[in-house]
Amino acid sequence: MASPKMPRPKLLSLRSGRAELRYEPAALTKEEAAEFAALAERGIAAVERLAATSAAPRGRHGRTPLRFEISKDGRISSARGRTIHLSAHRVRTRCAPYLHEIAHVLVPCTHAPEWFSEGLACYLESAVSESGAGYDSHLFSSGGNATIHEDARQWLAEPRGRAVLPYAGRRGMPRRILEDRQNVAAPFYALSHSLVKFLADHAGVATVIAIARATHFSREFKRLTGKSPATLRQDWLNHCSPPL
Numbered sequence: 001m002a003s004p005k006m007p008r009p010k011l012l013s014l015r016s017g018r019a020e021l022r023y024e025p026a027a028l029t030k031e032e033a034a035e036f037a038a039l040a041e042r043g044i045a046a047v048e049r050l051a052a053t054s055a056a057p058r059g060r061h062g063r064t065p066l067r068f069e070i071s072k073d074g075r076i077s078s079a080r081g082r083t084i085h086l087s088a089h090r091v092r093t094r095c096a097p098y099l100h101e102i103a104h105v106l107v108p109c110t111h112a113p114e115w116f117s118e119g120l121a122c123y124l125e126s127a128v129s130e131s132g133a134g135y136d137s138h139l140f141s142s143g144g145n146a147t148i149h150e151d152a153r154q155w156l157a158e159p160r161g162r163a164v165l166p167y168a169g170r171r172g173m174p175r176r177i178l179e180d181r182q183n184v185a186a187p188f189y190a191l192s193h194s195l196v197k198f199l200a201d202h203a204g205v206a207t208v209i210a211i212a213r214a215t216h217f218s219r220e221f222k223r224l225t226g227k228s229p230a231t232l233r234q235d236w237l238n239h240c241s242p243p244l
Contacts, residue, residue: 011069017041018063023070027088033070036091036098039134040068043099044106046133047124051107051209066105068098076178079104090137097137099125109212113171118189119196120212122148126193127205140189145197152194152240155187164188168195169233198236199225 014021014033019040021033028036044066067083070091078085079101090096103124109117126144129136136144141151155161160183164174168191177184200208203225214220222228227235 015065018044018065020065020067021070022067023088024072027070027072028091032092036068036070040066040098040102043102043128043134046128046131047099047102047106050124050127050131050205051103052206066102076181077101081105094135095137095139097125097139099128099134100137100139107209107212111215112212112217114173115168115170115188115192115195116212116217119192119194120208122189122193123196123200123208140186141193148190148194148197149240151190155190156240160184161187161191164191168192169229169236194240195233195236198239199232202232202235 011022014037016037019037021037023033069085070088072088077097084101086096100121103121126136128134141148164187167174174184174188207224211221
C-alpha cells in the first residue's frame with residue numbers, strides 16, 4: 001500500500017517594496033524573513049543603479065516585484081523569470097547569492113554566452129556589496145572583485161582550472177557543472193568573473209551592460225570594445241597567467 005502523501009506546508013508571504021518573500025514556516029523566523037526582505041529590496045535598487053536600468057515591467061501598482069522563494073532543501077540557487085530560489089540555510093547564515101540572482105533577473109544576458117552571463121552576475125554581486133548595499137556570498141571568490149584575478153591565477157595553475165578554461169571566453173558550459181560544484185562550477189565561475197572584471201576595467205561598466213543587452217553578442221562586443229571576444233580573452237590570459 002502506497003504511503004499517503006504529506007501535504008506541503010503553507011507558505012508565508014512578506015513584501016518589502018519590490019521584494020516579495022515566500023517561505024516555509026520552518027525555514028525562517030518572522031524576524032529573519034523581514035531582515036532578508038529589506039536586504040533584498042536594497043539589493044534590487046542597488047543593482048538597478050549600478051546597471052543604470054529601470055527595465056522592470058510595470059504592473060497595476062508600479063514596477064513588478066521580484067519574488068524570492070526560500071526553502072529548507074539544499075537546492076542550488078537559481079532564477080527563473082522574476083522568481084529567485086534560495087536555500088534557507090544560506091539566507092540565515094548570510095551567504096546566499098541573492099545579489100547574483102537579482103543581477104540575472106534585472107540584467108538578463110539573453111544572447112550572450114554562459115561565461116559572460118555568469119561572470120557579469122558575479123561582478124555585479126561584488127560591486128554592489130562593495131558599495132555597502134548588501135553582502136557578497138563569496139561562493140566562488142575569496143574576496144570579490146578585489147581578489148578575483150588572483151583567484152583566477154590560482155585556478156589556472158591547477159588541473160581543475162585548466163579543465164574548464166576552454167569555456168571561459170567561449171560558448172558552452174563544462175560538463176557536470178551542476179553536479180560537481182567544487183571541482184567544475186567553482187573554477188568556471190571564478191574564471192568567468194575574472195574575465196568580466198577584466199573587460200569592465202578596460203571598457204567600463206556601461207559598455208559591459210550594453211553588451212549584455214545586445215541581440216548579436218560578438219558583433220556588438222567588437223563594435224563597443226574594439227576587440228573580438230577571442231582577442232580580449234587572450235589579453236586576459238596574458239594578464240592572469242600564473243607565474244612560471
